[in-house]
Amino acid sequence: MNDVALPYESFGVSHKGCIRELNEDSYLVEPQTGLWVVADGMGGHDAGEVASASIVDHLSTIGIASSAPDLRARFEDRLSRANAEIRSISESRGTTIGSTVAALLAMDGRFACLWAGDSRVYLIRNASISQISKDHTEVQELLDRGMISAAEALAWPRRNVITHAVGVSDEIVIDFQQGEIMPGDIFVLSTDGLTAHVTDAEIEAAAVSATPQAACENLLEMVLARGGTDNVTIVLVKIGDGRNGQSFRPDLPGTESLG
Template identity: 25%
Template sequence: MGENSIIVPAGRAPNLVGVIVTWRAITHQGLTRSQNEDAHWVTHVVEGKTDTESASRYIFAVADGLGGHRGGAIASRMAIKAVKEEFHAWHGGAADSIISRAMQKANQKIFCVAQTDPELFEKMQTTLTIAILENDSLVIGHVGDCRLYRMRDGQLDVLTRDHTMASDMLQLHMISAKQAAGHPGRHQLTRSVGGDPFMKSDSTRQQVRPGDTYLLCSDGLWSELTDEEIRSALQEDNISSGCEKLVRFALGRGAPDNITGIMFHIDIVGKQAGIPFTWRTLLGKG
């Protein structure tokens, strides 16, 4: 759980190329599960490109181990570990490639572990959604039914597609959006990390704008909320308050699943002149 922004020593800093973001992450076991099978990770680095210029990069990731399976918690943590390993080894290059390698590494490792003890790790799988924010682009890799929402100029959009039976049927125009919302296959995954030796993931790139607010969350959170509740929380001035509000809504409805949500707001995009940095300026209060 945490809220963060860039931390740079006071003094004159090099020109920053990229973004300044405020974020908050919350995870909760829920009210009926015996353990938390969700895992998440947020990190931020500022890399020096030249003596006078630096680049800012963020990564947000959420994995949701399949509920009811003994290996779900292990699978989600293995997936996040794979993301960390690829990110820490990243020394330049396309974010799309990093996400693809992290996804495939997670799938291979989880699948191989599941084969070592089928009785213990039967159907050991996880969902995984990764978002890398670099310069003015948000690159998204996605498998499963975690969701990435975006609030922009009062408009709420879902930037990922659920890999579920209901969602697939909706894509094929076999059912309506209203039917999909209450369909028994709403949470029946058709794609996951670790379920098969070969995995297909979705990848997309979005341009970010100052003022955008995003929510990356597991289905334990979004399935308990209405679009209006999500829209209202993403329009909060304070990221922490908005994120906490969503978790309170889910807990108030019994929270039958694990809950994980990461909310982040785009404060600044583009080159910023080298100015004295303080906590107030970094948090947009200077």
């Protein structure tokens, strides 16, 4: 990364929530390869879990990339393999299953966020939170077309209808944003089980005031206290100031724990 590798710390948690019997979310924390992922499966009892697990299982084989473009290429290759596997499972079961995905790739001082569906990636920079990803949902499309207002979107009856996901078609529709990593940046990846109960401002407050582990645990407790109507998964990556800690260089080991 640049001339000095910036230190980082990351953590992830996942919970089935207060109502669901099964956790169909999956997540991946792979600092050695510069990859963090959340996935929210769909398709009925246990099928969603299979889809999200397929994504994580394939992405966990990326290994150490030689460059940022190589990392991106490896990501897309593994996601394509997961898509094919999920499609095959869907065919054998006679039903459509799939999963959202939201990923952070980091290498050589740069980041890329890639997503399909309504799982999100946030960036907190200079005491301000912004949503990097843009939901692939029916309600977001209506907003973009100016057919409904922001206020109407909040009460829209089909807010959870997603328009893109991995495993639902032969072609994967993935959006991405990229940029430079800055000291003090905080990335938050989450499934919609978090954002259904917690505001962006609350996510920011939790992330900036605690370690990644404590922030993830605090946000999870907040969701559960408010009813936890869905599975919830949170991954948080906090960038330091370059003075100590582990870096994003792929040849250095990571130090975070998994929740």
